[in-house]
Amino acid sequence: MNNILSITALPAVWTGGTVDEIGALLLDALRAILDVDFLFLRVAGQADQxxxxxxxxxxGSARGRSKLIDDLIRTLGTNxxxxxxxxxxxxxxxxxxxxxxxxxxxxxxGVLLAGSMVPSFPSDEERIVLHVAASQATIAVAEVMRFRDDTRAIAARELKKVVDAIPVMAWSTLPDGWADFFNEHFLRxxxxxxxxxxxxxxxTALHPDDYGPLQSVWAGLLASGAPGETEARLRRWDGQYRWFLFRANPIFGETGKVIRWxxxxxxxxxRKRFEEEMRRSAALMTQAQRLTVTGSVWWRPTTGEIYWSDEAYRVAGHDLGTTPTVDMMLDRCHPDDLPIVRKLISIAMLHGENVDLEHRLVMEDGAIKYVHVVLQNIGADPADPEFIGAVADITQRKISEEKLRxxxxxxxxxxxxxxxxxxxxKVETDEIAFSEELNRIFGLESGRVDFEGISQRVFEEDLxxxxxxxxxxxxxxDNPDYEIRLLVDGQLKYVRVVGRIIRHLNGTTECIGAVQDVSAQRVAELARDKLRSELAQLARAMSLSTMAASIAHEVNQPLSGIIMNSSVLLRMLSTSPxxxxxxxxxxKRTIRDGNRASDVITRLRNLFKRGVATLEQFDxxxxxxxxxxxxxxxxxxGRITLVEDLSSAPSLIVGDRVQLQQVMMNxxxxxxxxxxxxxxxxxxxxxxxxxxxxxxSVIVEDSGIGLGNADIERLFDAFHTTKPNGMGIGLSVSRSIVEAHKGRMWAEPSPSGGAAFGFALPVGRRAEGDIPLSEANS
Known part of the structure; x- marks a missing residue:
């Protein structure tokens, strides 16, 4: 009975113990009570126990599978x-x-087993002790399991709270990748x-483009049992996709196999958007540096660290990846520029002063390259300057500047x-700029030009x-082209103005143009025109002189005959009888000589006539x-304004186009x-x-000096003129041409104070043929 009581008292000792501890205490107690050669306790595994x-x-004592246990299992079986x-x-x-x-x-x-070589084993009491011990062990193990489950449940709940609270999506899977847990953040x-x-x-929430790559990575991890990570996009509850970093770690069991992920x-x-923006910015920066031929640099003199961008290597003419140094840059400096470059670099190293200079580099092939170097100290410690800056290839700019100069x-x-x-x-703002030569032409000082100064130099009649x-x-x-006169320091200048209108994209208008001093040309033209007029007058006078000499020569003989015959006639009539x-x-001889003189005049008139008119229909x-x-x-x-006031009626007429144009020209x-x-x-x-x-009717009206007291009827007479150098032929010939076209011509004072000359022609098609112009050319 005492042995049974000892066994029943064991639960008090087992309180708070583990299954191993309970088993060990139980077997130790039984060994002390029973006369046995060996004891064996097996407690089945449960869940993670x-x-x-x-x-x-x-x-002695043993835990785990001993030779005895193996022999028992081999003999009795595993079940x-x-x-x-x-x-x-x-x-x-x-x-x-x-x-x-x-x-x-x-x-x-589980199972409790006792073995003894004593033939009387087991006695009834021993059977009862083993039975009670097994019962007590069963209850104790169940209690341990229940307590453990409760503790684990509480721990699991606390752990879930923690897992749900962390700001990442947490999950777990079985060894084959089957997901069986997601924290609240994931599900939300x-x-x-x-x-x-x-x-x-x-x-199903994976982005279609990321499903395949992620599955491939996940399959590789499951196969290798190695931890890993990948990136993919997940669709949020509102349909928006966001990038996530997937990380997975395996948990291994005692056998070395993965029991959970x-x-x-x-x-x-x-971060991805920032990286993309940074990638894009870097690409843009690289492209911008390539396009502007400008490289970026970073330099820390105290440590000798230097960083060059790819474009900086290209500007300096060094291979990419070469560790940059100050000496490497100085080696490329042009000998004439090296002293000033060394000086500025030394000042920067010692005092942290910024650098801004242009100098030349001598490349490996001997070519000269111009560079602009700018370094700015961004270091907080004056004793430890840190420079960032740029080096730009300005060779083309220098060449362009020289070409521009x-x-x-x-x-x-x-x-x-x-x-x-x-x-x-600039038309909208009236901002005007002159070149140096134009300032000289206008007699203006260099600087800002205004219209007041311009107007003061324009000849008053040309304003x-x-x-x-x-x-x-x-x-x-669009595109003005005209001539005006300037009065500069008492000197009259003729200038030609030519402009081109430029309409800018912002809607403003600018007139770009040139002004040429054509004074010498105009003076020459005026002298030429005067000489031409004098030569024309002389030619007309010589022509008239020649015509008069011809007339005198041809008519002289008939007139002499008429005079002689007239004298003879008087003497014959004076005789008596x-x-x-x-x-x-x-x-009769006198009449013959008179006809002869008439024939001479007719022949001369035919000599000077132009011929016959050619009729045609024209506008x-x-x-x-x-x-x-x-x-x-x-x-x-002559600075004369001409106004065309042409009728809108049909203007087709029949006549000699050239002759009528000669009338209008005159x-x-x-x-x-x-x-x-x-x-x-x-x-x-x-x-x-x-x-x-x-x-x-065609009327030419002017605002000239007018007709004054002139006899209008005589204006159309041959050799009558009111001009100092006129011949008096033009209007006479013009009227003859008009009258040959069955028209009429007139002159009258103009209401504006000048004169109006006009001619009228009948409208309608004449009979085809030629019109003799002997009258028109007289």
Missing amino acids: PEVLIERSGE VNDWPREADLQQGGSSFRIVTEKLGVHGKT YLGITTEQAAGWGWT YGTNTDIDD RSEVLLTEGQRISRTGTFSW PLLATKMAEVREGG PNVDGAIETA LHDAAREVIGLVANDLQR LLRNSIDAMADVAQQQRKIVVRTVFRHHEV
Whole structure:
């Protein structure tokens, strides 16, 4: 009874103990009570509780699988349920009597076995002690398991709180990768339940482009059992994809096999975007450096550390990857620039002063390269400067500057030689700039130019023209081209202005142009025109002289005969009686000589006539515009405004186009000559056509000196003129041409104070044929 009480008292000792401790105490107690050769206790493994095997024998204590245990299992079998309650065994040449007591129902908890070579083993008391011991062990093991489960449940709940609270997605899988746990953060992000995410359900949230690569990495980890990581995008509950870093670590069991995988998903979307932005920025920076031929540098003199970007290597002419040094850069300096470069570098090293200089490099092939080096000290410690900066290849800029300088010299000299200056006028702001040559032409000092200074130098009579041309540009006109006069220091200058309108993308307008001093040319032209006029007058006088000499020579003989015959006739009639027959013969000879003189005049007239008119149908307005175009230079030179007031009626007529254009030309030239002494602002010619009463009229009206007291009827007489150097032929010939076309010609005072000359022609097709112009050419 005491032995049984000892066994029943064991639970008090077992309190708080582990299964191993309970088993060891139990076997030690039984060994002290029973006369046995060996004891064996097996507690089955449960969940993560491994199997417990303990033995007590004459050889001592043992844990785990001993030779005795192996012999028992080999003899009785691995299934505890098949072990007999009592049996005789042969062990190592000895006979043993064994007794087994199962722990729990059908030995589910384990088995207790005792063996003895005593033939009377087991006695009834020994059976009771073993049975009570097995029962107590079963209860104690169950209590330990329950306590452990409760403790683990509490720990699991606490652990879940922790896992759910960490700011990453946590998960775990079985050894084959089947996911069976997700923390709350994971589930909330995906917006699904544990059941939906279990297994491979969570993979539906993977970005389609990332599914394959992630599966490949995951399969590799499962096969190798090695930890690893990869990146993929997961779809959030609102449909937005974000980048995550997937990390997985395996847990190994006692056998060395993976029993579980644990992992986390860390949101790296912001980092990925930043990396992408940095990658893009780096690419842009690299491209910008390549395009601008500018490399970046970093330099810490105290440590000798130097960093060059790829473009800096290219600018310096060194191979990529070569460790940069100060001496390496100085070796490339041009000998003439080396002293100043060394000096500035030394100052930077000693005092941390910034560097900004341009110098030359001599490349390996002997080529000269210009560089601009800028270094800025960003270090906080004056004794430990840290520089960042740039080195730019400015060779092309230097070459361009030299070309630009040369171009400016050539342009300046070209403007000076050609007496041509350039200007820029910003129309909206009236900001105007002159070149040096244009300042010289206008007699202005270099600097800012304004319209007040310009207007003070424009000849007063040309100010209206300048204002008109500027107004046309302001109203959208294009490419002005005109001439004005300047009065600079009492000297009259003729200048030609040519402009080109530029409309910028911002909507502003700029007039770029040139002004050429054409004074020498205009003076030469005026002298030429005067000489030409004098030569023409002389030619006309010589022609008339020749014609008069011809007429005198040809008519002289008939006139001499008429005079002689007349004298003879008088003598014959004076005789007494008169010699009538002789007088009649003499009179006949006088008539013959008169006819002879008439034939001479007719022959001379035919000699000077142009021939016959060629009739054709033509547009009178087109003919008039051609004539106006021919006198355009004379109009511009005389600062004369011409206004076309041509009728809108059909202007087709039949006549000699050339002869009628000669008439219009004569009228226009007369009007131009009539305004030579009129103030410029009053110089105006109007060319007008009027269709009425089956005739068309062409009228040329000017604001010249007018007709005054002139006899209008005599204006059309041959050799009658009001001009100092006129011949008096033009209007006479013009009227003859008009009358040969069955028209009429007139002159009258103009309401503007000048004169109006016009002619009218019948409208309608004449009969085909030629019109004799003997009258027109007289």
